[in-house]
Amino acid sequence: MEQAYKSGFVAIIGRPNVGKSTFMNHVIGQKIAIMSDKPQTTRNKIQGVMTEDDAQIVFIDTPGIHKPKHKLGDFMVNVAQRALNEVDAIMFMIDAEEGYGRGDQFIIDRLQNVDRPVFLIVNKIDRVHPEQLLPLIDGYRERYDFAEIIPISAIQGNNVEHLVHVLKEHLPEGPQYYPEDQITDHPERFIITEMIREKALHLTKEEVPHSIAVVMDSIESREDSDTVYIQATVIVERPSQKGIIIGKQGSMLKEIGKRARKDIEILLGSKVYLELWAKVQKDWRNHQRQLSDFGYNKDEY
Known part of the structure; x- marks a missing residue:
């Protein structure tokens, strides 16, 4: 029996500079999100479209959810918050090197009102010793009931294929929203x-x-x-x-x-x-x- 085609929208959230744009550009295979070491590079939702034979995933790289300091900040947080309720799954990305921070708790508080599967993506694992990962993961697991916790290195591509496979499993059956040669909106x-x-x-x-x-x-x-x-x-x-x-x-x-x-x-x-x-x-x-x-x-x- 032929496997049903899966499609859906996945939001990528996290503190500024955890590697959201790097992940998006890696998985799409082309630079579509502006990457910068300055915080808040992404001011609006940028969609990256990944089309494969069995599925199409539309990744939404949202502005970093953070405690707003001004009206522009309010706007950016609202854009990100709305995205959480319009998608099929959420990737909450953290920086393995930086570990838990107050900004992460702000995001976890926002996630309490969301009824979508949330995956904790521990990025930049190439920068830490494997032994440091377990206590870090346990700390996050105590704070939120994640659908799954997946360590990756977006810049090197480590474990990214596995992450995409897991996301596909959680997506609904659906149509191909974008032509297969379109990689961004x-x-x-x-x-x-x-x-x-x-x-x-x-x-x-x-x-x-x-x-x-x-x-x-x-x-x-x-x-x-x-x-x-x-x-x-x-x-x-x-x-x-x-x-x-x-x-x-x-x-x-x-x-x-x-x-x-x-x-x-x-x-x-x-x-x-x-x-x-x-x-x-x-x-x-x-x-x-x-x-x-x-x-x-x-x-x-």
């Missing part, structure tokens, strides 16, 4: 284009009303640089609007970019090089295909 792309659009609308006011769309042309972080490079195009409906968006000697487009860049740097937690263009696509708001291309669903328009 980058929500930050949408947020970045909205930030640029917001600045364009704010600066041009009534002159160029809602006939502005922004399309992300490329976003990349290069290994030799801590800067994220972004290229985007501001779409308008008429040549006269394009002139307004560009401004005298490019001054308006430069100001839009300058203001948007500040917000994007806060969102991504890194330096940003932003390059903008302006382009006319006549009457785009009345063409469903273009609306879809620009990220607007028919039902919302």
Whole structure:
């Protein structure tokens, strides 16, 4: 009898810098999450899609759950908390080298209200002696009833295959949500284009009303640089609007970019090089295909 296809969503939670993004990039096989030694690199949910012959797992790398110190922190914790109730399983990742900390108790308290299987993932086992693991694991076991405790090294790939196998066993039967060649759904792309659009609308006011769309042309972080490079195009409906968006000697487009860049740097937690263009696509708001291309669903328009 043919085995049923499994699919589902798995949230990865844990204190900042325990290796969530490293795990995601390893298991997907490509760099999709920004990795940094700065805390709070991941400001929004980033989904990584792993498709195999018998299953599809959508990993959600959430912002680190931590005690918020400001409104942005509140937002990030709320994003992570909501993710816990929308998934099929939860990976609570800890750093074997650092061991138990107050931040972990904050997360364990949040998990008390969750009715999904929670797996304790002890990461960075390559950095500690095996004898140190047992007392560490016992300490966590006393604090929460984990479905299973799995030691791994995300950076070296140790035991990651076993972890994926265990997750598959706990996933429901279901469809393939994403095409097999799609490895990510980058929500930050949408947020970045909205930030640029917001600045364009704010600066041009009534002159160029809602006939502005922004399309992300490329976003990349290069290994030799801590800067994220972004290229985007501001779409308008008429040549006269394009002139307004560009401004005298490019001054308006430069100001839009300058203001948007500040917000994007806060969102991504890194330096940003932003390059903008302006382009006319006549009457785009009345063409469903273009609306879809620009990220607007028919039902919302």
